[in-house]
Amino acid sequence: MSYGKMDSQNLAEEKSRTVDILASVHVKADPRRVLYALATPEYMETWSTVPGADRIECYSERRSYDSFRIDLFSSGIRGRSIHGSCFLSKPNRIIYILERDHARGGYRSIVDMHLSGGNSLSKLRLKHSGLFNSEEREWYSEMWNGSLHKLCELMEGSHQGLNRIL
Numbered sequence: 001m002s003y004g005k006m007d008s009q010n011l012a013e014e015k016s017r018t019v020d021i022l023a024s025v026h027v028k029a030d031p032r033r034v035l036y037a038l039a040t041p042e043y044m045e046t047w048s049t050v051p052g053a054d055r056i057e058c059y060s061e062r063r064s065y066d067s068f069r070i071d072l073f074s075s076g077i078r079g080r081s082i083h084g085s086c087f088l089s090k091p092n093r094i095i096y097i098l099e100r101d102h103a104r105g106g107y108r109s110i111v112d113m114h115l116s117g118g119n120s121l122s123k124l125r126l127k128h129s130g131l132f133n134s135e136e137r138e139w140y141s142e143m144w145n146g147s148l149h150k151l152c153e154l155m156e157g158s159h160q161g162l163n164r165i166l
Helices: 002-017 031-039 041-047 134-156
Strands: 019-027 055-060 067-074 077-089 093-100 109-117 122-131 162-165
Touching (some): 019 134, 031 122, 041 055
Antiparallel strands (some): 077 093, 109 122
């Protein structure tokens, strides 16, 4: 029984050391269309923008339906990868569990996205938690800022969908 208490204590300490990213965007597109773009690894490639990479390639992992890998390329050379899992839940919620190659063993962060809206307007709220330092937060903030801008461009053909990234 003391292990449960110890695990809870360790999780609480770990959570207190993390920093979060919050973002909110309005996209002039049906929530189902946005949901599909966010949950399909091959489509992620079209809207994802990653700091320091001039090209990315996204793949579904062969052994698991919900797992994906994003390979980052710079000057034609494959560098780091981001490994992830994507879970869909109703209503219109997506959760990514992400791990970067260079991260220490067992390091994972969680991206929780919720879509709301109607036929032609979606509001996407994003919370990326579990980042352990300001460097990780800065890297992922830049990634989400660029990626959400690009997602809005693809969905509605303009730059005006992005409201804020904190």
